[in-house]
Amino acid sequence: MIAPLHIGFIPLVDASALIVAVDKGFTAAEGLDVTLVREVSWSNVRDKLNIGLFDAAHLLAPVAIASSLGLGHVKVPIVAPFNLGLNGNAITVSPALHAAIMSEIDGSAMDPMATAQALARVVASRRKSGADPLTFGMTFPFSTHNYQLRFWMAAGGVDPDEDVHMVVLPPPYMVDSLANGQVDAFCVGAPWNSIAVDLGVGHILHFVSDILVRAAEKVLAVRQSWSEKNPEVLAALIRASARAAEFIEHPENRTEAARILAQPERIGVDAEVIQRTLDGRLKVSPDGARRESSRYLLVAREGAGRPDPAQAAWLYAQMVRWGQTAMRPEALKTAMKVFRPDLYDAALGQQGKATGPSDAIGAFAGPAFDPADIAGHLAAFRIGHWKP
């Protein structure tokens, strides 16, 4: 008999594979007895995973890396044997900032370079007129949201540490903060962008898939020591999650998945809003304009579930670029080893596929990302803390 598992999660649509795995009975079918514990902060999830109150967790991919490197908190080696999703975030701006960017834009509003350069002009004219710097909300210092916002604006010439304010906000507070003017924009996962649009307080400016074609978002994280002591339990958990991810990706299952996720003790928002993000068909403007993208959130498609160490390397490179840590070759190695495609392959009985220096990230600016040459990658960007 396997001991009951406690797994922490934050109420976001990218926890869907985990939630559906449990609520649809896929974990029970693997012989697992899982209790999902809804949490209110990433710090809580991290700490409870670290000290063993949680056996596993829905975790920001960069937090898994930061914990393994001892950045920002105690060092606890974490492994991520399953990727809960690729992409899934969006950048939402206030109606005022949206209007300002649109009046400055030279090119398509869908082109992140055009919007970033327009943002740079908005920032410059605000500075000239003595207006306060713009404030951008994101979810955590070690978050994809933080890095995606920074990558985007820096490409247009905006220095995220000098030209604007970057502030951490808990996702449930994002919409209110945008409505009352505390922030001018934010980058967050579903469903919060859609809720801001529905309330008429925000425009979705970009899906993050406009900025990076593939970005590891949340992972199923466990302590490395736990993974070594419980290989079979972990394999069962990976299989149940992979089965749930496949289930969610079938369009005919989406309504049921959205209903499961909408439960008050899970994500706790309207099923229709959740389904929009699963379908990648989002209302992007308060006037009702919609945008559809098959890349908005990838749960199982395109091998999304298989952790890719190149993604971990990219996240580590962002930590270096923005001064969260110094560049150290052994730290890069540690970061890449957090993502464990071998455990994924073993659990699912698959043949591993090699990940080469091919550009797994697909960023809209800069050279193709090569995990073997992070210095070369960073040297291509003018704005950042890292200097060769």
Add this chain to the structure above:
Amino acid sequence: MSAESSPKIVIVDESPIRAAILEEGLREAGFTGVVHIREMQSLLARIYALDPDVILIDLENPSRDVLEQMFQVSRAVKRPIAMFVDQSDAASIQASVDAGVSAYIVDGLKKERIKPILDLCISRFNAFSKLQDELDRTKSALEDRKVIDRAKGILMKVKGLTEDEAYVLMRSTAMREKKKIGEIAQSILTASELLK
């Protein structure tokens, strides 16, 4: 007041009662510079304005992530936060997470000065949750009492029993079905509602 005489402590807690219990304890222990923040809007700006040495926050508070920003070295952060406790001090982390509180220590405060604050914080948080549990138990006991009385009334009327007989019947049924008497009483109320 300088940090050497009494460190400035900020309590971030939306529960006024718990914050008051903690504040009182800290004052009794001689920590005079204690400020309570209840309003989560612009939390970081409020904290920077107070410039505390120690920040205590309850774990039910989503704004805990906002504080994590203070670990970052950036223009916005005046005094970075040090590690919450020693890397080696796993027991302290465990105890504080169990109690439902987290402490952020601004760089420069000595470890031996942090320990009594943290210990006091943990014991007061534990005392508060015990109080909360007792209150919840009392409330649910009162609730059960009401339900049991109404169920007794129904049994007396329908089956022509005395009050004592009605109670004994419910109690023996509860024991046989391995349920609480409150649950049996609730089923009687539900059934009588359905059969109306």
